[in-house]
Amino acid sequence: MRRLAGAPFFTMLYLKNIVAALILPPLGPLMLVALGLLLLGWLPRIGRVVAWSGIAVGLAMITPASVGTLLEPLEDIPAVEPASLAGADAIVILSGGLRDYAPEYGGSTVNRITLERVRYGARLARQSGLPVLVSGGTPSRQANARGPGEAQLMKQVLEEDFRVPVKWVEGRSLDTRQNADFSAQLLLPQGVKRVVLVTHAAHMHRSVEAFEHAGLAVIPAPTAFFGGPGKDDNLLPKLPGINTAYAGGYAAHEWVGILAYRLSR
Known part of the structure; x- marks a missing residue:
């Protein structure tokens, strides 16, 4: 590690x-x-x-x-089946950044990428009753000790907006490999060996590889697919755009x- x-x-x-x-x-x-x-x-x-x-x-x-x-x-891992959640010990939700200026939320909050992951993680947590770990640090804030990091903001959103409790907060990691390493350090000593991993579908292959390398078995739970399984139902627009x-x-x-x-x- x-x-x-x-x-x-x-x-x-x-x-x-x-x-x-x-x-x-x-x-x-x-x-x-x-x-x-x-x-x-x-x-x-x-x-x-x-x-x-x-x-x-x-x-x-x-x-x-x-x-x-x-x-x-990148997005060839299908959506998780609810029945497969029964074999897991916990849900791990990876951060994807924050919105530093959000005066309507009193300072800062999660960005759109993190929010998409948090929303799906909350859904899975309610379906399964599994405990939740949120993972993600913020380089600038860890360097300057300024404000809450991404994991703390994820916990806040999950508990205040989605009414889903968060058991573990991993707030040191600065990339996907550290997400995996530091999450494993929290989970393995507590007997958590198999996790439902929530991140963007396009990010899932890299995330699964990192978490398995860290010693955890992974049930992939991809969300926020950009594309689709075929040309006729592709979620991308038909013309170039933003x-x-x-x-x-x-x-x-x-x-x-x-x-x-x-x-x-």
């Missing part, structure tokens, strides 16, 4: 985020275009190829057909994350 903490880990985390921003949409394709334009004066043929490649990648990341192709293998761009960026992020997992083994 990874036990990185303190300033070195925060430095690596921010560097990782900077690299991801540079290679993922929307900035990644624009960087390719800019590089191609810079090369035109010295290597015009290569410069044109690079610039047009950036344009092609940018268009691909907002086009439903290509985004659906990226999403299909929703497709969001789904394409999410899919690209997951594929880069999966590649990083493979390379770090």
Whole structure:
């Protein structure tokens, strides 16, 4: 299990985020275009190829057909069957970020990604009666000791808005692997070995791998599917737009994350 903490880990985390921003949409394709334009004066043929490649990648990341192709293998785990919940010991809900400025909620609250996961986790908790663990830290707040982290906000939303009690709060983790490692540290000593894991469908493969590596058996409970099982009922819009761009960026992020997992083994 990874036990990185303190300033070195925060430095690596921010560097990782900077690299991801540079290679993922929307900035990644624009960087390719800019590089191609810079090369035109010295290597015009290569410069044109690079610039047009950036344009092609940018268009691909907002086009439903290509985004659906990226999403299909990520979202191939079906929705959980209620009967399978009987074999679990707990429900684990992963965070996906927070909304720092939410004056209508008195300060900050969970963002749309976390809320989608929390809502489904609450539904499963009511169906099964299983205890709930929420997992997720906040890099800036942990570095500056400022305000509640994501897990604390998840607990607040679950208990106040959904009337679902939270038994465990794991608020140290800063990425999916740490979600798994630190959750396992809380659960395994208490005899919890099999968990229902709630996260976005596109994030499920990476999450299952991390939690199984941490020593927990996993029942995947994906939510918030971007795509669908076939072209006729695909949930993506038929034309390029902001929703497709969001789904394409999410899919690209997951594929880069999966590649990083493979390379770090």
